[in-house]
Amino acid sequence: MSSGYWPDYVESSCRENYTYFDSGDFLQTAYHLTALFTIPLSIFTFYTIIRVTPKKMKNMKIPLLIAHIWGTNLDLCFTVYGAPYIFFPGAAGLSLGIFRALGFASKWVAYIGQASIVAVAINFIMLLENRHSQIPLSNFKITNHKVRTAFLTINYLFAFLYILPFYLDKDNQMEIRKFVLKRIPCPTIEFFNKQTVVLLKGGEFLPFLSMVVGLIIVLSQTLFFSIHTVYHLNFVKGANVSEATKAMQRKFLSYVVMQMLIPWTVLAGPIFYSLYADRHDYYNQAFNNFSMLFMALHGLLSNSCTLFIIKPYREFVKNLITGNSEFNSREIAHTTNAAPVSVVVGSTSG
Incomplete structure (x- = not known):
């Protein structure tokens, strides 16, 4: 037996029915091909x-760059340095990316990936908070630059700290691998790779508590800023705020929501699939691979939304495609109401 495999590896004819689409080679190649499109698009x-x-x-440049950096990080986590190969319905996986070549344990690659997803969710909170801070009719908002910076810093730190205790917990891989093999009697050969890690056997309380607390913190902030903003834009009257201004603010709030929620659709689908697989003990490695590739499209959608939802960027791309060398972004800015544009994606200034 090769030293590169776990001791529970045994030869079996059951794996003869697996196809190329079930393999790690297919997924790794597909990740890299995806990166050939998403990385240049991200740079652009x-x-x-x-x-x-x-x-x-x-005022929007820095927060937009922050959001884009975290989005690009998640994209690279899927396609380049993480490249996860997951064994749903088990909470097990293998890194196929650069981090594996550099000697990173798959457990910590999973930690970076999970934290990166939460950081992208924090981006949404950042943008919604900015829209909320622009409402002149509301007195309950963050107006101080230092307070806003501290608020966002705490949120981003939370993304990396809330699940850390679970990853610091020691486990016996040979023991918890038995639980996965009961659910998946004949996994692909990659499951026996020494780099494959099983994160959960099922029923653990600490990771469940961490996930629930994290979800409550993220959703509570998202709902507060969303509901409070929508309420003031639609139901609160003010003599100093015209209906035209409120209509423009509602329009740009919808832009922020579209810019963040559309890319999240590619993350939600595989998550629901994993829940289905867990509930019904359903194992299909080809489906697992394609679900992860679907998540890897996050970068493509995220960049496209940034480029095509915000008007100056959309016009810039349009003029590049049509070969219009006379394009001037400043002219677009002058033809657009300055106040709403400055808060399309948020501002770190009070």
């Missing part, structure tokens, strides 16, 4: 934000 989006953002939108 960085360039567009830096190059095209008009002066009247300067």
Whole structure:
């Protein structure tokens, strides 16, 4: 037996029915092909934000770059340095990416991936808080720059700390692997790779508590800023705020929601599939692989939303495609109401 396999590996003819689509080689190749599209698009989006953002939108440049950095990090986690190969319905996986080649344990690659997903959720809170802070009719909002910076810093730190105790917990891999093999009697050969890690056997309280607490913290902030903003824009009257201004704010709030929620659709599908597989003990490695590839499309959707939802960026891309060399982003800024544009994606200023 090769030293690269766990001691519970045994030869079996049951794996003869697996196809190329079930293999780690297929998934690794597909990840890399996806990266050939998403990485250049991400670089182009960085360039567009830096190059095209008009002066009247300067307050949005830093928060937009922050959101884009975290989104790019998640994209790279899927396609380059993490490249997860997951064994649903078991909570087990193997890293196929650069981190594995550098000697990172799959357990900590999983930790980075999970924290990166939460960090992207924190982006949504950041943008919603900014929209909330722009409502002149509300007195309950963050107006101080230092307070806002501290608020966002705590949230991003939370993304990396809330689940850390679970990953620091010691476990006996040979023991918990038995629980997965009961649910998946004949996994692909990759399951026996020495780098494969089983995170849960099922029924553990600490990770469940961490997930529930994390979900409550993220959802409570999201719902507060969303509901409070919608309420003030639709039901609170003010003599100093025109209906046209409120309508414009509602429009840009919808842009923020679309910009963040559309990419999340590619994350939600595989998550629901994993819940279904867990509930019914359903194992199909090809489905597992394609579900992870579907999640890897997050970068493509995220960058596309940034480029095509915000008007100056959309016009820049349009002019590049049509070959219009006379494009000037400042002209677009002058033809757009300055106040709403400056808060399309948020501002770190009070």
